[in-house]
Amino acid sequence: MYSQGLIGADGTTDEDEAFLQHFQSRIDAEQKIEPNDAMPEGYRRTLIRQISQHAHSEIVGMLPEGNWISRAPTLRRKAALLAKVQDEGGHGLYLYAAAETLGISREEMTEQLLTGAAKYSSIFNYPTPTWADIGAIGWLVDGAAIMNQIPLCRCSFGPYARAMIRICKEESFHQRQGYEIMLTLCSGTPEQKQLAQDSLDRWWWPSLMMFGPHDSDSTHSDQSMAWKIKRFSNDELRQKFIDATVPQAEFLGIKMPDPDLEWSEKRGSYDHGPIDWDEFWRVVKGGGKCSKDRISDRQAAWDNGAWVREAALAYADKVRARQATAAPTPVAAE
Amino acid sequence: MAQEASTTSIVTFLTRLGDDQLVLGHRLSEWCGHAPTLEEDLALANMGLDLIGQARALYTRAGELEGEGRGEDDFAYLRREVDYQNLLLVERPNGDFARTILKQFYFAAFMTPFWQGTSNSSDEALAAIAAKAVKESTYHLRHSAEWVIRLGDGTAESANRMKCAVDDLHAYTDEMFQSDALTKELAGAGVAPEPATIKVQWQASVTEIFDAANLAIPEIAWPQLGGRQGEHTEDMGHLLAELQFMQRAYPGLQW
Numbered sequence: 001m002y003s004q005g006l007i008g009a010d011g012t013t014d015e016d017e018a019f020l021q022h023f024q025s026r027i028d029a030e031q032k033i034e035p036n037d038a039m040p041e042g043y044r045r046t047l048i049r050q051i052s053q054h055a056h057s058e059i060v061g062m063l064p065e066g067n068w069i070s071r072a073p074t075l076r077r078k079a080a081l082l083a084k085v086q087d088e089g090g091h092g093l094y095l096y097a098a099a100e101t102l103g104i105s106r107e108e109m110t111e112q113l114l115t116g117a118a119k120y121s122s123i124f125n126y127p128t129p130t131w132a133d134i135g136a137i138g139w140l141v142d143g144a145a146i147m148n149q150i151p152l153c154r155c156s157f158g159p160y161a162r163a164m165i166r167i168c169k170e171e172s173f174h175q176r177q178g179y180e181i182m183l184t185l186c187s188g189t190p191e192q193k194q195l196a197q198d199s200l201d202r203w204w205w206p207s208l209m210m211f212g213p214h215d216s217d218s219t220h221s222d223q224s225m226a227w228k229i230k231r232f233s234n235d236e237l238r239q240k241f242i243d244a245t246v247p248q249a250e251f252l253g254i255k256m257p258d259p260d261l262e263w264s265e266k267r268g269s270y271d272h273g274p275i276d277w278d279e280f281w282r283v284v285k286g287g288g289k290c291s292k293d294r295i296s297d298r299q300a301a302w303d304n305g306a307w308v309r310e311a312a313l314a315y316a317d318k319v320r321a322r323q324a325t326a327a328p329t330p331v332a333a334e
Numbered sequence: 335m336a337q338e339a340s341t342t343s344i345v346t347f348l349t350r351l352g353d354d355q356l357v358l359g360h361r362l363s364e365w366c367g368h369a370p371t372l373e374e375d376l377a378l379a380n381m382g383l384d385l386i387g388q389a390r391a392l393y394t395r396a397g398e399l400e401g402e403g404r405g406e407d408d409f410a411y412l413r414r415e416v417d418y419q420n421l422l423l424v425e426r427p428n429g430d431f432a433r434t435i436l437k438q439f440y441f442a443a444f445m446t447p448f449w450q451g452t453s454n455s456s457d458e459a460l461a462a463i464a465a466k467a468v469k470e471s472t473y474h475l476r477h478s479a480e481w482v483i484r485l486g487d488g489t490a491e492s493a494n495r496m497k498c499a500v501d502d503l504h505a506y507t508d509e510m511f512q513s514d515a516l517t518k519e520l521a522g523a524g525v526a527p528e529p530a531t532i533k534v535q536w537q538a539s540v541t542e543i544f545d546a547a548n549l550a551i552p553e554i555a556w557p558q559l560g561g562r563q564g565e566h567t568e569d570m571g572h573l574l575a576e577l578q579f580m581q582r583a584y585p586g587l588q589w
Contacts, residue, residue: 062367062375069363073580073589074407075356075393079386082363086379093372106372131580131589181589188587297368305370307495308431311488318487 015040027228032158035101043227047157048102049118050229052109055095056120058088059113060294064128065137073131077181081134084174091167098159114299116286123206125288132185132192132199138178140200140207140245146171147241148211156228179248186252193254200249201257208272209280211238242270339523344457345400346419347520349409350562352392353420356410357570358441359385360577361428370431377477381438384470391463398459411581415571416564423506425561425570432485432495436503439478443539444510444532445471451527460525479543486547493548500549508557510536 023040026033033039062085069085072078096106112118123141128134149171152164185196212218212234224230232240242261249256260273283291339347362382369375393409423441428434449471452464485492511533521528544551560566580589 059367059372066367069366070360070576071579073411073584075386075390075410077589078363079383079390082366082379082383082386085366086376086383089367089372089375089379093376096372184589191584192587301368301370304368305374305431307489307491308370308374308485311485311492314492315484315488 024226027156027226030156030228032161033156034158042223043157043229044102046224046227046229047160048099048104050224051095051099051102051160052104052112053119053121055092055099055109056113056118057124058092058095060120060124060298061141062088062092063294063297064124064126064290065134067128068131068134071131072134077134080177084138084177087170087174091163091170094163094167095160098157098163101159110302114295114302116295119284121210122280122283122288122291123210124294125283125291126202126206127290130195130199132182132195133203135178135181135185135196136199136203138174138176139182139248140178140203141210142171142175142178143245144207144210144241146175147237147244151231151237154228154231182252182254186254196252197254200254204257205276205279206283208238208242208275209277209283211235211241213277213280239269242272246270337519337522339457339520339525341399343516343519344460344525345396347516347526348392348396348399348460350419350516352389352396352409353418354424354441355385355392356389357418357420357573358424358437359383359389360573361424361426361434362438364428365434374431378434381470381474381477384467384474388463388467388470391466395459395463407581411578415566415574418566418570418574419562419564421506421509422558422561422567423503423509425567425573426503426506427569429499429502430495431481432492433499433502435478435481435485436496436499438474439482439543440503440507440510440540442471442475442478443536443543444529446475447532447535448527448529451532452525455526456524475539479539482543482549483547486544486549496547496549500544500552504552505554505556505558507536508554509559509561512559512562514562 019038020040023033023038023043033043065081065085065088069078069082072081096109099109100106109118113120128137146168149164149168153161153168155161155164182196182200185192215221215233215235218234221230221233225233246256246261258273260271262271263269264271282288286292359382362378362385365378366375366382369378389410390406393406396409397404397406421441423437426433426437428437446468449464449468453461453468455461455464482496486496487493511530513528513530517526517528520526521531540551
């Protein structure tokens with residue numbers, strides 16, 4: 001178990017002013033914090049919350065795209081999609097492992113996901129009715145994820161930062177793959193281009209919501225910035241994403257579903273229309289079209305797999321017991 | 335001097351072999367996101383990817399030899415159910431994890447020696463495909479055999495589920511060893527081993543693993559055959575309806 005022997009894994013650290021100042025000085029000096037290092041409980045809790053929710057997002061995120069593996073239009077697309085969804089599972093695995101170094105088990109995290117105690121990115125509560133959604137998710141959802149995640153490669157917590165380096169490489173590949181699907185659709189028949197447009201219409205606003213509430217309404221930001229878990233604000237990252245993505249839509253020849261979207265010479269950025277935060281909160285709180293389905297799918301996988309996990313443990317116990325019986329009696333050294 | 339196999343026979347054979355890999359790869363991909371553990375989710379997807387990759391290589395080679403402009407997707411997406419010549423075993427629904435893993439074990443215990451025998455095929459392209467596939471299949475065999483033992487010798491429930499899986503699937507195993515004019519022609523020409531010659535090795539693998547898993551090999555009263563002639567179970571039409579959906583709904587487009 002990773003959690004064994006970690007300082008503070010039982011939730012206690014001595015957080016006097018000197019301790020906090022020393023910790024902050026390490027952060028300010030850009031030193032990586034490692035699992036065995038002393039850290040404030042708040043830092044540990046924030047990271048467990050963020051890393052586990054990130055892991056859950058990868059795992060739940062397998063479902064909307066998994067919806068098209070059996071129906072992918074060509075063998076090349078089928079293999080690429082299966083490999084991509086498998087990558088998401090791999091990301092979940094590294095992230096759960098990174099969170100485990102902070103003293104929480106994968107089983108506890110899974111429990112939190114299934115009871116709703118832990119959230120996951122609410123983008124995955126939207127459905128994928130057409131093949132074009134596989135393109136749009138790669139292009140927009142993975143594109144937004146990359147904007148969020150590249151700064152995390154420099155996160156102050158070592159295991160998270162290192163996991164993110166590999167994850168970002170794979171996400172960047174997924175993003176190009178998604179864009180290439182969109183490009184193929186947009187260079188196809190009018191019907192294919194319409195599939196791409198419909199999909200952009202459905203995914204654009206939810207993608208912008210992935211960056212979280214406006215800075216003025218974000219509750220966790222300031223402390224996370226000070227601890228260098230987070231390096232840019234929600235609005236900064238959202239703006240970077242919009243500025244990078246609008247020209248890509250223009251190249252595809254499809255239209256962003258925002259009548260207020262306009263280049264601002266003054267700001268050197270795109271202005272955009274108001275985000276529907278009521279929709280955001282509705283979906284975050286469980287009112288998305290697929291919210292219930294996603295959790296019930298994860299619950300079913302967990303429940304249906306229980307006998308398999310129990311059997312694997314029982315078998316491992318039997319093997320250990322047999323080895324103990326079969327082991328020769330130790331002979332004292334002469 | 336060995337008789338050369340006709341091009342048509344090799345094309346049919348490659349297609350048949352491609353069908354086995356594609357259909358089982360498709361079945362494995364159905365698990366993605368729903369497996370009992372995250373590690374197993376990755377492993378099932380991995381095996382599915384290997385098999386889909388093998389199918390692509392086999393179909394592509396079949397299309398090249400045939401010389402009528404058919405590519406991998408023409409074979410996968412634009413044939414009728416009756417034209418698919420896969421084993422019935424691979425099209426059977428996944429069922430629970432015991433059934434999925436047993437299906438994989440039966441198939442890999444056959445394909446591993448089959449690919450070994452094919453890796454020195456007189457057809458160089460097929461020999462190259464086999465040389466790569468045998469490495470993948472060896473892993474599939476090891477992985478699935480470990481699970482057969484773990485589940486067979488795990489808890490009372492897992493042992494019972496493994497036994498039910500054996501009762502359900504064993505009747506589909508005889509089909510792997512059937513000879514017909516095509517397998518004879520190809521064996522005669524040194525293209526691929528006669529499936530019947532692999533039965534001894536297959537039985538040895540199954541006996542070894544079943545012994546460790548406390549499972550008995552049942553007698554087969556009525557072997558289930560027909561896949562090689564395009565006579566499928568009812569599951570196949572549904573599998574193809576999903577697999578081929580896009581190509582049928584939007585004919586002739588690039589994706």
